[in-house]
Amino acid sequence: MKHADHDPIEAYLRQLRASLRAGAAEAELIVAEAEDHLRETTTVGLATGLTEREAQEAAISAFGSVRAVVRAHETTPGNLIKGRTPAAVIEDLCLAAWKGGAIGLTAVGASGLVVLVMNATLGRAFTGQPPAGMTFPRALCDYWLAGWPVAHTCTQAAMLEASSDAVTLRVVAGILGVALLEAYAIVRYLMRRHRRGPAVVLAGYFPALAACVFGAGALALALAQLTGFTVSAGPGTYLSGAIVAAVIAVAYAVKARPVFRLLMRGFARYVRAR
Numbered sequence: 001m002k003h004a005d006h007d008p009i010e011a012y013l014r015q016l017r018a019s020l021r022a023g024a025a026e027a028e029l030i031v032a033e034a035e036d037h038l039r040e041t042t043t044v045g046l047a048t049g050l051t052e053r054e055a056q057e058a059a060i061s062a063f064g065s066v067r068a069v070v071r072a073h074e075t076t077p078g079n080l081i082k083g084r085t086p087a088a089v090i091e092d093l094c095l096a097a098w099k100g101g102a103i104g105l106t107a108v109g110a111s112g113l114v115v116l117v118m119n120a121t122l123g124r125a126f127t128g129q130p131p132a133g134m135t136f137p138r139a140l141c142d143y144w145l146a147g148w149p150v151a152h153t154c155t156q157a158a159m160l161e162a163s164s165d166a167v168t169l170r171v172v173a174g175i176l177g178v179a180l181l182e183a184y185a186i187v188r189y190l191m192r193r194h195r196r197g198p199a200v201v202l203a204g205y206f207p208a209l210a211a212c213v214f215g216a217g218a219l220a221l222a223l224a225q226l227t228g229f230t231v232s233a234g235p236g237t238y239l240s241g242a243i244v245a246a247v248i249a250v251a252y253a254v255k256a257r258p259v260f261r262l263l264m265r266g267f268a269r270y271v272r273a274r
Contacts, residue, residue: 008056009038015066030069038063067192092198095188096206102180103210107244109174114240115166127236128163130155134232162233166240207256208263211249218245 013031020027038059045055063069115127130136136144136154144157151157191197202209221242225235253260 008053008060009035009042012038012060012066016069019066019070034063034069088198092202095184095197096202096209098180098184099201099206100210100213102177102184103248105173105177106181107174107177107214107248108170108241109172109177111240111244112167112170112174114243115163115170115236118236118240119163119167122236124163125159125234127166127234127240128159128161129234130158130162130232131228159234162237166233166237205256205259207252208259211252211256213249214245214252215249218242218249221245 013035016034017027017031020030038056041059041062042052042055045058046052050058118127134155136158141154141157144161145151145154148157148160151160188197200206218241221238224230225238225242231238
C-alpha cells in the first residue's frame with residue numbers, strides 16, 4: 001500500500017476515519033464503502049487517460065469532502081443512535097437541550113415584546129387585569145400601591161404590576177436566551193473546526209422535535225387561557241406566549257417536512273406489516 005502522503009485516497013480515508021463519530025465497526029464499514037467507490041472511480045479515470053494522481057483527485061472531488069460525507073452519514077435517518085458511541089449520543093443530547101433551552105428563553109423574550117405591543121394598543125388591562133373576585137394579601141397590595149402611585153385600588157395596582165412584569169421579566173429571559181444561542185454558535189463552530197461533535201444536532205431530527213415541543217406549548221397556553229386554569233392576569237398574558245410558540249412551531253414544522261414524511265412512511269410500513 002502506498003504511503004498516505006503520496007496517495008490522496010489514503011489520506012482522505014484516514015481523515016474520514018478520524019472524523020466519523022460512530023462505533024468502530026460502523027466507522028470501518030463506512031470507510032470501506034468509501035474506499036471501494038473511490039478506487040472504482042479512479043480506475044475509470046485511468047481508463048480515460050488521466051494520471052493516477054489526477055484520477056484519484058477527480059474521484060475524491062466527485063465523492064465529496066470529508067465534512068460532507070460525515071454530515072450525510074449523521075443526518076441519515078436512523079443514525080441518531082445506530083453505530084454511535086454512548087459519549088457521542090450523550091454529547092448530542094446535551095447540545096440539543098442547550099439549543100432548545102436557549103430558543104425557549106428567546107421565545108419568552110419575544111412574547112414580552114408582544115405584550116409590550118398589546119399594552120400599547122389594547123391597554124394594560126388586556127394583559128394584566130386579574131380575574132373578577134380575586135383577592136390579594138395585604139402586604140402585596142401595599143407593595144404594589146407604593147410602586148404605582150397612580151393606582152387607586154389594589155386590583156388596579158396588581159394590573160399595572162402584572163402588565164409591566166410581563167414585559168420586563170420576559171425580555172430579561174430573552175436576553176439570556178440570545179446570549180446562550182451566541183455561546184452555542186461559538187461552541188458548535190469550534191467543534192466543527194476541530195472535527196468534533198455531530199454535524200447536525202439529533203441527526204437532523206431537532207426541527208421535528210422543536211415543532212412538537214413548541215406546538216404543544218402553544219396548545220397548552222391556549223387551553224389554559226380558555227379554561228381559566230392557573231390564569232391570574234388578563235388574556236394577553238397567555239395569548240402572547242401562545243402566539244410566539246405557534247409561530248416557532250410552524251417555522252420548525254416547515255423545516256422538518258422531510259423528517260415527518262420519513263416517519264409517516266415508516267409508520268405506514270409498520271401498519272402494513274401488522
